[in-house]
Amino acid sequence: MARPNAGTKGVPRLDRETQILDIASEHFGTHGFAATSVAAVAAGAGISKPLVYSYFGSKEGLYEACLERGGALLADEMERIAAGEAVGIERGMQTLAALFSLLEERRYLWRLFFDTTAPTDGPARDSIARHADRIGRLADEGVTELMALAGNTDALDVSAMTSVWLGIVDSLMNWWVEHPDQTADQMMQRCLRLLAALFGDTP
Amino acid sequence: MARPNAGTKGVPRLDRETQILDIASEHFGTHGFAATSVAAVAAGAGISKPLVYSYFGSKEGLYEACLERGGALLADEMERIAAGEAVGIERGMQTLAALFSLLEERRYLWRLFFDTTAPTDGPARDSIARHADRIGRLADEGVTELMALAGNTDALDVSAMTSVWLGIVDSLMNWWVEHPDQTADQMMQRCLRLLAALFGDTP
């Protein structure tokens, strides 16, 4: 007898991994890497800490797996937009619409990629940067197009504008997290109104 | 005898506090609250940890003191702009110019106020939020004006637009930190070019 909770619960590894990644992504995205504890993730999944380590190796490994899965989701969608014909601000708006729709039930996911508390040293640095950069590169591509249309091809200008664009998306996502009652559709309508307020018309 | 380093070094409390705040602000602003250790700040100032605690009470107290000093600097400048006659985007650009000039030697300072790793519970929460909100309120005022000019007075729209505006400033500051060779003047010229690229003219 003894340990009443030991032994398998009949949950296959892949199912359990998926569940752990769901919980971990939410924690990492909501509180950041540093403020997330593996024990809390385990508790959230209703399992013990060693199982998490058994499946993901380390806290960084867990974070990396979250990035992997989330990054694929985000980048695939952004690539779909990129493959379309929209350019400039139009492409930006389509990207926003896609992101709102995609992340409606996972608003925290975006913040995973812009976490300043993620480890900046050690072997995980490269891997983390790679995933974060994949989204950045897609943004860069769109911004380069936009700037070229306006006759500006300065590399630093494009770099700064990309940073600003990502900052805009970031702040919209943060605002959305703080306003849970807003639907994806309402967010998109709001963005169109904000754009109209800036440009003085309704494009 | 014994402890060769004990005893006063003849540095008055106020001088020492100022020095500690300089170091601490840079650490907090660069690495965030969670990733900053009091021991590192003390080492940076060439003193021991207990002296920091003796002067500031706790890590949160130290952070609060940084916010106090930095917030006064930032808010005073933003209030100076607010008192002027510029409105809308013009006011935004003037604020940017003032911030670039003010923060040229302290680019990390801005990030102090938007640190997601700052403690979200405990007694310091209110105090910290109060300082962060002071800047937010000034931004809100400017954005409200801008939106009103465009005929939009929806509270949520204004709230979201304020968030976006702060996000833009945030990303510009981050970009600036990553490009140390750029002067305040170059940053401002760049912003004007980015604005021109968006609006298709040079206002």
Add this chain to the structure above:
DNA sequence: CGATGGTAACTTACCCAAGAGTCATATAAC
């Protein structure tokens, strides 16, 4: 002028809690 004592400016050496990571073991399922 030198002794005395108070105080401000410091430090060493420690405590303690939180959290990353590990080991040996247990049980359900097949």
Add this chain to the structure above:
DNA sequence: GTTATATGACTCTTGGGTAAGTTACCATCG
């Protein structure tokens, strides 16, 4: 009975916070 799934009970490091003591300075008293 073998294996994948699982856990209780550790260890070890990091970092916030503290207790107690040390040294320099300065005023006052003889």
